Each structure stands twice: as structure tokens, then as C-alpha cells.
Amino acid sequence: MRGLHVENLSMVYDLPDGGAVEALRDVSFDLEAGEMLAVLGPSGCGKTTLLNIVAGLLRPTSGQLSLTVGKDGGEASHPITGPSPERGMVFQQGALFEWMSVAENIGFGPRMKGARAAATAQRVEELLDTVGLRGFGDKAVYELSGGMQQRVALARCLANDPELILMDEPLGALDALTREKMQGLVLNLWHETGKTIVLITHSVEEALFLGQRLFVMAPRPGRIEREYRLDFARQGLNGDSREIKASAEFTRMREEILAMIWEMEEEIMGRPGEEA
Amino acid sequence: MKSLLAWLGLARSGVNSRKTVTFGDASAVTGSRFWSIVAVVALAVLWQQSSEREWVNPLFWPTPAAVWNQFVRIASEGYRNFTLWEHVGWSLYRILMGFGFGCVVGIPLGLAMGLSNTIRGLFDPLVEFFRPIPPLAFIPLVIIWSGIGERSKILLLFLAAVWIMTLAARSGVASIRLSKVHAAYTLGASRWQVLRYIILPNALPEIFTGMRVAMGVCWGTVVAAELVAAESGVGFMIMVASTFLSTDIVVMGVIIIGIIGYSIDILMRKLEARLIPWKGKG
Incomplete structure (x- = not known):
């Protein structure tokens, strides 16, 4: 299958005081070519670590990851070991x-x-x-x-x-109106180019609206807590984005995910004294 | 009338005129031209009056007329085998050579220190040790090594410029935003291309600031070095004049030193605005 394959990915950072942080534990998923994946989660859940590993900018502690691309009518798979122009990145402003x-x-x-x-x-x-x-x-x-x-x-x-586009909160620094407009642009580009996209975001609404698939990640250790398959992105290609975002289904899911993330944040805040 | 007042800095213009709080607001405090003119005129009048009324002995402080006459005389006849412009030219030549070598060595060294742990480790002690030493402290050594000829002065100015340029280039490398480097690599750039197209242009504003500082320090150092040992140069001119108690020539030299130093800085700023328009806009 063409696309991104991630298997049992773990990432542990050693701390200077002798401790360690488990930024990712045993993360596995497959992303089919042409899919748009949105990744959400509270700060410290390892989503940026995950993106940087897929980009080839970080070497994971353990696990395999590879990208399968179409080649000469067939398919060719190769492991990800460093940055490459076949995996493009879009960063936050600057x-x-x-x-x-x-x-x-x-x-x-x-x-x-x-x-x-x-x-x-x-x-x-x-x-x-x-x-x-x-x-x-x-x-x-x-x-x-x-x-x-x-x-x-x-x-x-x-x-x-590029085969795969990795977006690290590309719209995070924009004002609300510009952000909505740019979401429409990202959606159209995805549709027109047929690119595989991984989008990291802090905005639940953005993740729901753009992600055909959506991972909600949880911290300590960083892992994929819930996975959704969504239809809003497809609807958004032809429909009115405000209408979709105001629909009962969209609102229900937004509240569900928000509640989930809130709970995670509270769990972190509620345990003082434990090192990050 | 209103625009004249604004030009003189006596009336605030634009949004500044409607601000209720200006004490502490840097954009509202730009300096009033009027008071700059007052200061310059007052100094000129004070100088003129004090010499006319002979408040001070002209041996300690010459009259404006005497300074001007010396200027005219030396500009046309020269002083101690060299014309005024040759004295100035020699000083500038020494600066350009010393500063130039300082850049040629310091910039690549600083870049390398910003890019490699090994080179940073190797050179950090050296750079940190030599940086705080005033270049003039090397004058005796430099004279012992290479006499009082051109080589010694250029070497001294090199020592004045090289550490400044090294540190400027090093911090220019360190100032890069990591996402720019990552963007370049994921766009397919090689390490060499990242250096050439990302690291170097990103470091240019700081390198240029370093150049301005180095130029200032070199100008100060060359004059001092010429006071100690030289056969030409603005500093040499002052030094010889002082042994003959010709304060008018000394003061003329000091004024020329000030004007040239100021001109160099203005020139560097103009160049900077022209060559690095992206400065501070990342």
C-alpha cells in the first residue's frame, strides 16, 4: 500500500538529572496515500516529536517507519532515516x-x-x-x-x-478570520493535489474540519488515545464551512474531544510534584 | 509654519501629537533638531567669544581662527613631508588593511565556531581570553615583532578587529531560527547549500553590526598607535604638533578624527540599509 507506515514507535529523552521522559510509547499507524491526518492533543503529548520523527529530523529510540511511493508502475518502500524533499514541511510563521x-x-x-x-x-x-x-x-x-x-x-x-506534507501548526499564529480562510485553502490544495498530509494543530475545530482521520494524543507517555474517521473535510469541499462547523454532528464531536483533552490537562495539573 | 516647527522638533507630529503619555515612549522621543542646532551654535559662539576675550591662554586652547588657518595651511602645504590628505589617507589605509584581514580571518572562524562543536571547543578559550584585552596593550609586543613600520600597525588593527568579527559571526550563526534550517533541509538543501543560502545571509545583519563596531575600534586604535610610533597619519600629526606645543594643529587633528569617525559610521549605516534590507524583519 502506498503511504506512510509507522510501527511501534517509541521515543525516550534522557534528562540531565538521570530521569527520562517518554515522549512517545509504542505508536503505530498506517496512513494511506492521499489521506489527510489531523493530530490533536494537549501540550507534551508528543505530537511535535511524532511529526519531527516522520520528517526525519529526530531518530526514534525504537520502532520502524517507512514511506511507500509509486515507482515505475510499481511500488517502492524505503525507511525514513533523515530529512528528504519527498517529505515536505510547513512550519508556523517565521x-x-x-x-x-x-x-x-x-x-x-x-x-x-x-x-x-x-x-x-x-x-x-x-x-x-x-x-x-x-x-x-x-x-x-x-x-x-x-x-x-x-x-x-x-x-x-x-x-x-513531495509525497507527504507535514504541517506543524501552520495556521497557529494567524487571526481567527484569516485562519478560517486558510483552512479552506489547505482543504482545496489537498483535494487538487491529492497529497498525503499530516497536520498538527491545537485547534479542535481545525482538526475536525480538515482531518479525514483524526488522532487525539495523550501525554505521559505520549500515545494515540483515540482515533476518528471523519467526513467533514469531504463535505467542506463543496459545502459552506460555517454551516458544517455549526452542524449538530460537528458541535457534538467538538465538545466530546474538548472534554477529553480537558480531562488530560486536568490530570497533569492535578498531579503536582511529579516531574515532567 | 507647522511643518517647520515639526522639522525643528518643537511640535509633535502625526499620532505623537495626540498621545497623552510620552515619558517612556521611545517612539515619541526622537530628539529635537532645534536643540541640536542650539547646542552646536552655543559651542561655536562660546569658543569664538572665549578666544576673542582671551578667557583662556591660546597655548591651552587655540582660537577658531588659528585652527582654521592651520587647516588651510596644512591642507595646501602639508605637514612633515606629507599633505593633510596623505596623513588621513595613511590612517585610513591602515584601518582598511587591519580591518580587512580581521574580517577575512574572523568571519570564517566565527561561522565555523557556530557550526562545529570541535572548533567551538578549540577556539573558545582563545577568543574569550583575547577579547577583553585592549589592542593597545599589544603595542610594545607588536613593535618588538615588526618594528614601527606599516606591518606593526596593520597587525595591531587586525588584533583589534578579529575578535569582534569572530564573535559577531558566531552569534550570527546562533541567531538562526531552527525552523528555517529544518525548512531548508526538508526542501532538499545539502549542508553546503544550507550554509550558503540560509546560515550566511541570516548571519549578515550581525556580521555587519560587528563591522561597524570593529571600524569604530580600529579608528580609535590607529590614532593611538600613530601617537606611539609612526611617520605619517593623523595621530602622528597630532603627536608631533604637541611636542612643539602647536595646540592649533592638535585641535585641528582632533576635529578631523571626529569628523572621519562619524563619517565612517554613517557610511556603514547607509551600506547596511542598502545591502541588508531584511535586517530585523525575520
């Missing part, structure tokens, strides 16, 4: 290169691979169109608003045509 123009940021991946300048320029123009920034190519990134900067970040990631 990961753009402010010494490059918008177009240079977007064309960075192809340029590093030594792609021809003309081909890169054409690809950049297409992507500017895709993310709704036509005509902004020559601007400096710091001249753009926060929402526009994240559009550039999305385009920069897409320029490499």
Missing part, C-alpha cells in the same frame, strides 16, 4: 527566508536540486496562482501579511512535489 523574494522562496527546492531557471520560474508562477498570490512574486516576504506568508510557505513546500 520559517520563510526573508533575504529572498517571494518567488525565490517558492523556487528554493527546485533551485537546490539544480533545476533549470526557466522551468523553476514557470513552476513558481503556477504556484503563485494556486495559492492566490499572483503578482506578488517580486515582493519581499516581510512585506506580506501573516496569512500571505503562510500561503508562500505552502507554495514553497508544493514546489518540490
Whole structure:
């Protein structure tokens, strides 16, 4: 099966005082190519650790992970051992290169691979169109608003045509209105490009609205507590996002998950004296 | 009228004019041009008056006219085998050489210290030890090593600039936001490409700030070094003049030193605004 395979992943950090933190314990899942997975959880549940492991930026203590991609009409699977352009990342604001123009940021991946300048320029123009920034190519990134900067970040990631896109709270620093708009953009990009996406978020609403699958993670040790399969993302492609978010089903699930996360947070807060 | 008052800094303009609280608000305190003009004019008048009324012995403090006349004379006739511009030129040449070598050695060293544990470990003791030593303390050694020629002064200025540039480059590397580095790697950049396209441009603002500081320190050091041992340069000019009690030439030299130092800093700031427009905008 094409997609991401994660098996018995564990991550333990040693602390300087001799103790250890179990950031992840025995996490296993398969993500099929083309799926959008949202990951939610209270702080300290290991969701960013998980994302960084999948990105190849952290080496897990134990467990296997591999990515299976289509190749020459068949499939090829290879283990994840380091960062690679086949797994693109979108970060929270501040990961753009402010010494490059918008177009240079977007064309960075192809340029590093030594792609021809003309081909890169054409690809950049297409992507500017895709993310709704036509005509902004020559601007400096710091001249753009926060929402526009994240559009550039999305385009920069897409320029490499990655198999898997890892998003680490990409909309976390945006104001509420811009955030809703950008959710629509992410949804459309997912649909149009058919990319596999893993989205880390703090917002229950965002996770429900964008995730075809949703993991709620729990801390100490970091693990997947509940898994959902959702239909809101598909509805959102054609329907009105406000309507979907106001629907009875959406509201019920939002409250259910919020209650779950609250309980986890309280459990942490309610046990003072125990080291993190 | 209103815009004239605003230009002079006597009336607040824009949103500052509607603020009820300005004490402690840095954006509302930009300095009043009017008072700058008053200060300069007052100093000039005071100097003129004090010499006209002979409040001080001109041997201790020359008259403006005497300083001006010396300036005109030395600018046209020269002083001690060199014209005024040659004296200034020699001082600037020494700075540029010492500063240049300091950059050529200090910047790569600082970058390497920011990127490698081994190199950081190797050079940290050295850099931290030499950094607080005033370069002038090396004058006797430097003269013993390479005499009083150009080499000794350039070596001294190199010692003044190199640690500043090393530390600036090192902290420039350290100032990078990790997500930018991660973004570059996940976009397929190699280590060399990360250095060339991410680390280096990110460090440029701090390297440039280091250059400004180093330039200032070099200017101060070159004058001091020329006071001790030289055959040309602005510092040399002052030193020789003082042995003949020609305070007018000394004061003229001091004014030239001030003007050039100030000009260097303005030039560096202009260059910075031109070359690094992204400074402070990450």
C-alpha cells in the first residue's frame, strides 16, 4: 500500500538529572496515500516529536517507519532515516527566508536540486496562482501579511512535489478570520493535489474540519488515545464551512474531544510534584 | 509654519501629537533638531567669544581662527613631508588593511565556531581570553615583532578587529531560527547549500553590526598607535604638533578624527540599509 507506515514507535529523552521522559510509547499507524491526518492533543503529548520523527529530523529510540511511493508502475518502500524533499514541511510563521523574494522562496527546492531557471520560474508562477498570490512574486516576504506568508510557505513546500506534507501548526499564529480562510485553502490544495498530509494543530475545530482521520494524543507517555474517521473535510469541499462547523454532528464531536483533552490537562495539573 | 516647527522638533507630529503619555515612549522621543542646532551654535559662539576675550591662554586652547588657518595651511602645504590628505589617507589605509584581514580571518572562524562543536571547543578559550584585552596593550609586543613600520600597525588593527568579527559571526550563526534550517533541509538543501543560502545571509545583519563596531575600534586604535610610533597619519600629526606645543594643529587633528569617525559610521549605516534590507524583519 502506498503511504506512510509507522510501527511501534517509541521515543525516550534522557534528562540531565538521570530521569527520562517518554515522549512517545509504542505508536503505530498506517496512513494511506492521499489521506489527510489531523493530530490533536494537549501540550507534551508528543505530537511535535511524532511529526519531527516522520520528517526525519529526530531518530526514534525504537520502532520502524517507512514511506511507500509509486515507482515505475510499481511500488517502492524505503525507511525514513533523515530529512528528504519527498517529505515536505510547513512550519508556523517565521520559517520563510526573508533575504529572498517571494518567488525565490517558492523556487528554493527546485533551485537546490539544480533545476533549470526557466522551468523553476514557470513552476513558481503556477504556484503563485494556486495559492492566490499572483503578482506578488517580486515582493519581499516581510512585506506580506501573516496569512500571505503562510500561503508562500505552502507554495514553497508544493514546489518540490513531495509525497507527504507535514504541517506543524501552520495556521497557529494567524487571526481567527484569516485562519478560517486558510483552512479552506489547505482543504482545496489537498483535494487538487491529492497529497498525503499530516497536520498538527491545537485547534479542535481545525482538526475536525480538515482531518479525514483524526488522532487525539495523550501525554505521559505520549500515545494515540483515540482515533476518528471523519467526513467533514469531504463535505467542506463543496459545502459552506460555517454551516458544517455549526452542524449538530460537528458541535457534538467538538465538545466530546474538548472534554477529553480537558480531562488530560486536568490530570497533569492535578498531579503536582511529579516531574515532567 | 507647522511643518517647520515639526522639522525643528518643537511640535509633535502625526499620532505623537495626540498621545497623552510620552515619558517612556521611545517612539515619541526622537530628539529635537532645534536643540541640536542650539547646542552646536552655543559651542561655536562660546569658543569664538572665549578666544576673542582671551578667557583662556591660546597655548591651552587655540582660537577658531588659528585652527582654521592651520587647516588651510596644512591642507595646501602639508605637514612633515606629507599633505593633510596623505596623513588621513595613511590612517585610513591602515584601518582598511587591519580591518580587512580581521574580517577575512574572523568571519570564517566565527561561522565555523557556530557550526562545529570541535572548533567551538578549540577556539573558545582563545577568543574569550583575547577579547577583553585592549589592542593597545599589544603595542610594545607588536613593535618588538615588526618594528614601527606599516606591518606593526596593520597587525595591531587586525588584533583589534578579529575578535569582534569572530564573535559577531558566531552569534550570527546562533541567531538562526531552527525552523528555517529544518525548512531548508526538508526542501532538499545539502549542508553546503544550507550554509550558503540560509546560515550566511541570516548571519549578515550581525556580521555587519560587528563591522561597524570593529571600524569604530580600529579608528580609535590607529590614532593611538600613530601617537606611539609612526611617520605619517593623523595621530602622528597630532603627536608631533604637541611636542612643539602647536595646540592649533592638535585641535585641528582632533576635529578631523571626529569628523572621519562619524563619517565612517554613517557610511556603514547607509551600506547596511542598502545591502541588508531584511535586517530585523525575520
